Amino acid sequence: MHDKIKAYLNSYTDSASLAFYRIAFGFMMLLGLIRFALNGWIDKFYIQPSFHFTYYGFSWVKPIGMYTYGIFILSALSAIGIIAGYRYRTSSLTFFLTFTYIELMDKTTYLNHYYFTSIIAFILIFIPAGAYFSVDSFKNPEKRFTKIPRWTVDILKLTLAIVYLYAGLAKLNSDWLVNAMPLKIWLTGHAGLPIVGSLMLKSWVHYFFSWFGTLYDLGIVFLLIYKRTRLLGFAFVVAFHLLTSLLFPIGMFPYIMIISSLIFFSSGFHKKCLSMLAVTLCIPLSKSEGDTFYKPKNKNLYKGSILLVTVFMLVQLVFPFRYLCYPEELFWTEEGFRFSWRVMLMEKAGYAQFVVSDAESGKSLLVDNEEFLTRFQEKQMSFQPDFILEYAHFLRDHYRAKGFAHPEVRVQCYVALNGRLSQPYIDPAVNLADEKESFAHKKWILPFNENIRGF
Amino acid sequence: MKKLLFSVCFVSSLLLSCSSSDNSESNNNNTKGYDRTAMLTNWADNIIIPAYENYSSKVNTLSQRTAAFTASPDASTLASLRTEWQNAYTAYQYVAMYDFGKAAELYLKQSANTYPTDVTGIQANIASGTYNLNLQAQFTKQGFPAVDYLINGQGTDSETISFFANANASAYLTTVVNQLKTIAETVTADWKTNFRSQYIQNNGTSVTSSVNKTTNNFIKNLEKDVRTAKMGIPAGLFSNGTTFPDKVEAYYKNDVSKVLLNAGMQAEVDFFNGKAFNGTSTGASLKSALDDVKVVRNNQNLSDIINNQFNLVFAANNTLSDSFSQQIVNDNAKMLAAYSALQQNVVYIKVDMMQALNMTIDYVDGDGD
Numbered sequence: 001m002h003d004k005i006k007a008y009l010n011s012y013t014d015s016a017s018l019a020f021y022r023i024a025f026g027f028m029m030l031l032g033l034i035r036f037a038l039n040g041w042i043d044k045f046y047i048q049p050s051f052h053f054t055y056y057g058f059s060w061v062k063p064i065g066m067y068t069y070g071i072f073i074l075s076a077l078s079a080i081g082i083i084a085g086y087r088y089r090t091s092s093l094t095f096f097l098t099f100t101y102i103e104l105m106d107k108t109t110y111l112n113h114y115y116f117t118s119i120i121a122f123i124l125i126f127i128p129a130g131a132y133f134s135v136d137s138f139k140n141p142e143k144r145f146t147k148i149p150r151w152t153v154d155i156l157k158l159t160l161a162i163v164y165l166y167a168g169l170a171k172l173n174s175d176w177l178v179n180a181m182p183l184k185i186w187l188t189g190h191a192g193l194p195i196v197g198s199l200m201l202k203s204w205v206h207y208f209f210s211w212f213g214t215l216y217d218l219g220i221v222f223l224l225i226y227k228r229t230r231l232l233g234f235a236f237v238v239a240f241h242l243l244t245s246l247l248f249p250i251g252m253f254p255y256i257m258i259i260s261s262l263i264f265f266s267s268g269f270h271k272k273c274l275s276m277l278a279v280t281l282c283i284p285l286s287k288s289e290g291d292t293f294y295k296p297k298n299k300n301l302y303k304g305s306i307l308l309v310t311v312f313m314l315v316q317l318v319f320p321f322r323y324l325c326y327p328e329e330l331f332w333t334e335e336g337f338r339f340s341w342r343v344m345l346m347e348k349a350g351y352a353q354f355v356v357s358d359a360e361s362g363k364s365l366l367v368d369n370e371e372f373l374t375r376f377q378e379k380q381m382s383f384q385p386d387f388i389l390e391y392a393h394f395l396r397d398h399y400r401a402k403g404f405a406h407p408e409v410r411v412q413c414y415v416a417l418n419g420r421l422s423q424p425y426i427d428p429a430v431n432l433a434d435e436k437e438s439f440a441h442k443k444w445i446l447p448f449n450e451n452i453r454g455f
Numbered sequence: 456m457k458k459l460l461f462s463v464c465f466v467s468s469l470l471l472s473c474s475s476s477d478n479s480e481s482n483n484n485n486t487k488g489y490d491r492t493a494m495l496t497n498w499a500d501n502i503i504i505p506a507y508e509n510y511s512s513k514v515n516t517l518s519q520r521t522a523a524f525t526a527s528p529d530a531s532t533l534a535s536l537r538t539e540w541q542n543a544y545t546a547y548q549y550v551a552m553y554d555f556g557k558a559a560e561l562y563l564k565q566s567a568n569t570y571p572t573d574v575t576g577i578q579a580n581i582a583s584g585t586y587n588l589n590l591q592a593q594f595t596k597q598g599f600p601a602v603d604y605l606i607n608g609q610g611t612d613s614e615t616i617s618f619f620a621n622a623n624a625s626a627y628l629t630t631v632v633n634q635l636k637t638i639a640e641t642v643t644a645d646w647k648t649n650f651r652s653q654y655i656q657n658n659g660t661s662v663t664s665s666v667n668k669t670t671n672n673f674i675k676n677l678e679k680d681v682r683t684a685k686m687g688i689p690a691g692l693f694s695n696g697t698t699f700p701d702k703v704e705a706y707y708k709n710d711v712s713k714v715l716l717n718a719g720m721q722a723e724v725d726f727f728n729g730k731a732f733n734g735t736s737t738g739a740s741l742k743s744a745l746d747d748v749k750v751v752r753n754n755q756n757l758s759d760i761i762n763n764q765f766n767l768v769f770a771a772n773n774t775l776s777d778s779f780s781q782q783i784v785n786d787n788a789k790m791l792a793a794y795s796a797l798q799q800n801v802v803y804i805k806v807d808m809m810q811a812l813n814m815t816i817d818y819v820d821g822d823g824d
Contacts, residue, residue, distance in 0.1 A: 422803065
């Protein structure tokens with residue numbers, strides 16, 4: 001066993017694979033950041049709102065006024081650094097830090113593919129993706145390696161495999177498979193499409209999409225791993241993700257996944273792509289000849305990083321199952337829902353009317369959420385308990401400053417999940433001003449009274 | 456293997472090519488009820504345009520009565536002026552929710568019905584004789600609430616008549632009514648010429664599509680203009696228990712707050728059910744859309760749940776006094792009960808209906824995943 005691991009760690013592959021992925025990923029990130037800026041979202045999501053929803057333990061990560069643009073610029077510059085392979089380690093580290101900082105500023109904008117990006121960016125710091133077809137290797141032949149350890153490519157494949165497999169497992173639930181929810185809702189919204197519109201109302205279509213999506217997520221990695229089925233798998237990847245991008249507002253995610261799945265192809269393919277790119281750009285693929293095997297500058301640091309990413313990947317495998325530690329229905333409480341590849345999994349909406357009262361005077365008032373939150377924030381807040389609690393604490397502090405001697409905050413909240421009639425979500429009697437945020441189960445979430453079976 | 460690959464590519468390209476041409480042509484597909492074009496056509500032709508025509512004509516009559524009154528102010532011209540003011544104000548309730556297109560551009564809603572009205576500001580305008588009602592700062596000094604103050608807020612009939620002996624006062628009344636008339640006529644004309652076809656053609660599913668925009672305005676009107684403004688604020692729900700009997704709609708006339716509330720509610724109900732403004736026939740609507748995609752909640756059609764709740768809302772409203780000012784002072788609990796009944800329907804509509812029809816609350820245009 002020990003020998004096998006050792007042999008594996010000492011097996012090598014062509015460094016064209018990582019170089020290819022480095023350029024492809026960096027390019028998608030740059031595009032994503034430019035798109036984000038052009039949509040005016042930096043201002044809309046991070047500058048304009050007076051209040052931000054933070055992650056537990058990361059409340060210190062906040063937008064920094066106009067300097068927030070600086071973080072985005074730095075992030076875009078480091079993405080360019082990744083593409084060019086210029087000061088690769090610094091670039092990838094900077095990209096990871098800036099991108100993750102951006103994502104932590106406000107959880108209103110949480111997306112699984114942002115989380116995916118952060119994970120890939122983290123891994124990129126530790127693997128020699130800048131060793132080939134890069135400014136670094138052109139400038140310094142000592143940094144050029146044509147052969148790199150196999151695990152550095154496999155770890156990217158493993159990450160992708162986790163995303164797909166876990167997304168597939170998450171779909172193995174009664175709402176998705178037995179009731180075709182929420183696709184029934186989402187697809188009927190497309191009934192106005194020409195030609196296929198009427199299909200979108202058909203029940204069998206809802207079930208077909210649900211089951212096909214599940215099988216796709218569970219099986220795609222296996223199709224991509226084996227050489228004989230790889231092309232077929234990739235055709236599925238392209239078809240599936242383009243279809244989802246047409247039907248759902250999911251931004252860059254489909255394209256990032258399409259590009260990422262190319263990592264499963266042979267290094268010969270990656271080299272061909274790089275050659276074409278080199279010809280287009282009129283630059284050589286490599287400045288010197290001959291094969292060189294990757295040699296870490298600092299052996300102990302290298303060993304340490306192998307250990308670190310191993311632990312990191314183990315955590316990745318276990319973390320999505322943390323929901324098992326919580327009682328009640330996961331979709332309802334969302335305790336352990338984020339950061340676990342539950343992608344496009346449910347349709348949830350809520351309405352939250354906060355009531356602030358002063359325990360001293362006994363008087364109370366209803367809160368107009370639009371006074372403090374953007375519509376996007378209000379939408380996200382109204383069905384997620386951690387948002388509700390954080391906002392309640394904000395209201396407590398706000399009204400205390402406004403002269404309430406002892407503000408109590410309660411909420412009348414209704415939530416509709418996957419096409420069930422909206423029902424009370426939060427115990428309206430509980431004073432949220434006194435409730436503390438923690439990783440423990442939130443007892444003031446009212447019971448769901450139904451069972452969604454499965455993962 | 457190659458055959459399989461080919462067929463996968465073929466099927467997927469077929470799917471893609473079919474779905475990528477969103478709204479490129481007006482769709483005559485037979486997806487019953489969920490046909491956005493049919494829905495928009497019914498809304499425009501049978502509900503919105505007739506409501507605007509009615510509003511325009513009522514405001515026009517109001518303008519004639521104003522001219523008659525200012526020409527010869529007496530008890531009889533005053534009485535008919537007051538009647539027409541109430542008729543036009545009621546007609547306004549049926550157009551208040553269509554706050555987009557020309558109406559939004561000309562601030563029809565803000566200039567017609569911002570209350571409580573700014574009495575000091577109105578007096579200052581009358582005294583100076585110079586004002587530009589197009590300015591946003593003037594929204595609190597015009598519209599139906601300002602007319603209400605001018606013709607109902609001066610004491611007895613004879614006191615009112617003598618108030619208008621001041622030429623500036625009578626000119627102000629004329630200008631305010633003219634402003635209502637100009638905006639009403641411009642918006643109505645725009646709907647009947649350019650906007651109708653533009654509105655119906657924009658039949659997609661995006662946040663800026665007509666169905667989405669109209670539905671969002673329908674909800675916003677229910678939530679902000681009907682629930683919060685007509686009931687919540689005067690009843691003190693947003694002000695730490697301090698009630699505001701003087702912030703009710705039509706405060707100076709005082710005994711029509713309930714009539715106006717119920718008119719606003721009826722406009723909402725009729726829009727939801729797709730009922731023609733001039734008649735009893737119904738067409739493609741939010742209700743028919745819900746029914747055609749068979750939205751059932753707890754073994755009941757969601758459309759029925761919503762309509763039943765509307766009935767409860769009317770029942771609660773009808774326990775209220777004609778004067779909300781009095782109701783708030785005498786028995787505010789009934790105001791609160793009526794508010795709660797409406798609140799429940801805001802939840803059904805804003806959460807359940809929007810989810811079932813896969814529509815987004817406006818301007819939430821970030822990515823999902």
